[in-house]
Amino acid sequence: MKVSVIGTGYVGLVTGACLAEIGHQVMCTDSDASKIQTLEAGGVPIYEPGLDKVIAKARKENRLRFCANPADAVPAGDAIFICVGTPPLPNGDADLSAIDHVARMVASEATSPKLVIEKSTVPARTGHELKRALSVYARRPGVALHVVSNPEFLREGTAVEDFLHPDRVVVGVEDETAERQMYEIYRPVLERKFTCPVHAGKCPDGPAAQWLVTTINSAELIKHASNSFLALKVSYANMVADLAEKLGADIGEVTRAMGMDPRIGPSFLSAGLGFGGFCLPKDLQAFVRLAERCGVDFSMLKAAEKVNKQRIDRFVEKLREALWVLRGKPVAVLGLAFKPNTDDVRFAPAIDLIRRLVEEGVRVRAYDPQAMDKARTILPEIEYADSATEAVKGCEAVIIATEWPEFRSLDWEKVRGTMMRPLVLDARNLLSPGEMRALGFEYRSFGRPDPVAELEMA
Numbered sequence: 008m009k010v011s012v013i014g015t016g017y018v019g020l021v022t023g024a025c026l027a028e029i030g031h032q033v034m035c036t037d038s039d040a041s042k043i044q045t046l047e048a049g050g051v052p053i054y055e056p057g058l059d060k061v062i063a064k065a066r067k068e069n070r071l072r073f074c075a076n077p078a079d080a081v082p083a084g085d086a087i088f089i090c091v092g093t094p095p096l097p098n099g100d101a102d103l104s105a106i107d108h109v110a111r112m113v114a115s116e117a118t119s120p121k122l123v124i125e126k127s128t129v130p131a132r133t134g135h136e137l138k139r140a141l142s143v144y145a146r147r148p149g150v151a152l153h154v155v156s157n158p159e160f161l162r163e164g165t166a167v168e169d170f171l172h173p174d175r176v177v178v179g180v181e182d183e184t185a186e187r188q189m190y191e192i193y194r195p196v197l198e199r200k201f202t203c204p205v206h207a208g209k210c211p212d213g214p215a216a217q218w219l220v221t222t223i224n225s226a227e228l229i230k231h232a233s234n235s236f237l238a239l240k241v242s243y244a245n246m247v248a249d250l251a252e253k254l255g256a257d258i259g260e261v262t263r264a265m266g267m268d269p270r271i272g273p274s275f276l277s278a279g280l281g282f283g284g285f286c287l288p289k290d291l292q293a294f295v296r297l298a299e300r301c302g303v304d305f306s307m308l309k310a311a312e313k314v315n316k317q318r319i320d321r322f323v324e325k326l327r328e329a330l331w332v333l334r335g336k337p338v339a340v341l342g343l344a345f346k347p348n349t350d351d352v353r354f355a356p357a358i359d360l361i362r363r364l365v366e367e368g369v370r371v372r373a374y375d376p377q378a379m380d381k382a383r384t385i386l387p388e389i390e391y392a393d394s395a396t397e398a399v400k401g402c403e404a405v406i407i408a409t410e411w412p413e414f415r416s417l418d419w420e421k422v423r424g425t426m427m428r429p430l431v432l433d434a435r436n437l438l439s440p441g442e443m444r445a446l447g448f449e450y451r452s453f454g455r456p457d458p459v460a461e462l463e464m465a
């Protein structure tokens with residue numbers, strides 16, 4: 008099928024590249040001309056494992072193209088995926104102005120029937136507004152424009168694999184024709200009829216993706232309800248971690264056992280600095296706002312958000328307990344991205360933490376394997392190091408703010424020798440407390456027994 012993708016950020020680029028990989032003819036566009044320039048020159052504006060190869064192959068085989076003028080993408084596709092950003096407004100509502108902009112453009116440029124697919128995360132009832140906008144701005148009233156909601160569940164860091172091996176594909180439709188067309192788009196994924204670039208054609212056995220056809224409102228609600236639930240889970244685990252810390256229990260032992268219960272599941276139970284990124288924080292806020300507008304008291308979500316915001320305070324207190332005076336002290340922060348295997352620093356807890364440390368007068372030196380360029384644009388005031396070992400030299404403390412595997416495998420013994428004081432504050436519970444203490448570190452983390460703190464309490 009001929010497909011256009013409007014918005015070539017994390018979701019749009021993965022969507023466009025993967026749809027081309029499974030055999031569709033794809034045209035991608037973005038209002039940010041620099042992204043299209045980079046892509047046309049053979050670069051990839053984001054770091055996402057495996058994506059560069061998928062893009063290069065699809066371009067070589069002439070299934071993936073880019074155009075700088077979004078209006079040119081409309082005639083190029085029978086199905087148009089809207090993948091533009093829906094960032095939070097100051098009051099927490101999702102800013103739908105980019106969706107509105109695209110709706111006007113599609114309505115005025117379409118000369119043949121189109122499937123207009125919301126892939127961006129939007130509050131329930133956006134589909135109805137989209138439909139209205141498409142009909143209000145349509146220049147050729149006879150041309151049918153069908154709205155579909157197709158929420159995306161990919162995770163940055165494993166996005167290509169997630170897109171090609173989803174647990175479920177949710178499509179919110181209004182009629183069977185739209186449903187059939189959506190099935191055609193996803194047929195290779197649903198029936199596993201493609202050569203998988205992630206597993207070199209030898210995909211592990213696993214259940215096939217579930218095909219779920221719903222109303223548009225339900226599809227939109229599914230996405231917000233899912234992300235908000237994940238946010239609740241993270242905040243819940245963080246509160247249990249605080250309790251475990253007071254009681255001398257180990258949060259790792261507790262959540263491991265909890266996660267073995269299939270009713271709970273093991274994911275999103277890691278204690279630490281809390282959730283971040285371009286999805287959970289803003290989707291939670293938008294969901295709260297949606298509930299408020301509907302007169303539904305969803306204050307448990309507000310509590311989850313409050314717990315998440317307090318993680319930074321809790322952590323700064325830990326640092327203060329360890330260092331006493333913060334002002335003027337050199338501290339290394341390892342990790343800037345909101346999670347490992349991405350360069351995305353949007354709403355990253357590490358960035359919020361550094362801002363707080365800078366306010367407190369800490370001299371921060373940071374390192375991240377992939378996110379340094381993006382971090383430099385939003386945090387120019389700190390020092391950046393070329394490697395983790397460079398970052399820690401002469402520091403009074405090391406903070407692990409993102410759980411990149413390379414920080415686990417650092418030569419910590421060597422690190423200790425280069426620090427002014429061997430103090431590690433592990434905000435992601437990445438390292439083993441026993442091993443770190445055996446290496447001579449003062450080591451603090453979240454929700455795990457701390458002999459020093461216990462002595463102080465005794």
Ligand SMILES: NC(=O)c1ccc[n+]([C@@H]2O[C@H](COP(=O)([O-])OP(=O)(O)OC[C@H]3O[C@@H](n4cnc5c(N)ncnc54)[C@H](O)[C@@H]3O)[C@@H](O)[C@H]2O)c1
Nearest residue numbers: 014015016017018037038039091092093105108127128159
């Ligand atoms: N990032 C994720 O992991 C993820 C996962 C699932 C869903 N989502 C949702 O997908 C949507 C996109 O997220 P993202 O992370 O890809 O954001 P992004 O900011 O990386 O990408 C959005 C892109 O849209 C472009 N854009 C904005 N207005 C435009 C317009 N009028 N015409 C053409 N292009 C325009 C921007 O320049 C940008 O490149 C959001 O609604 C998000 O909530 C994101």
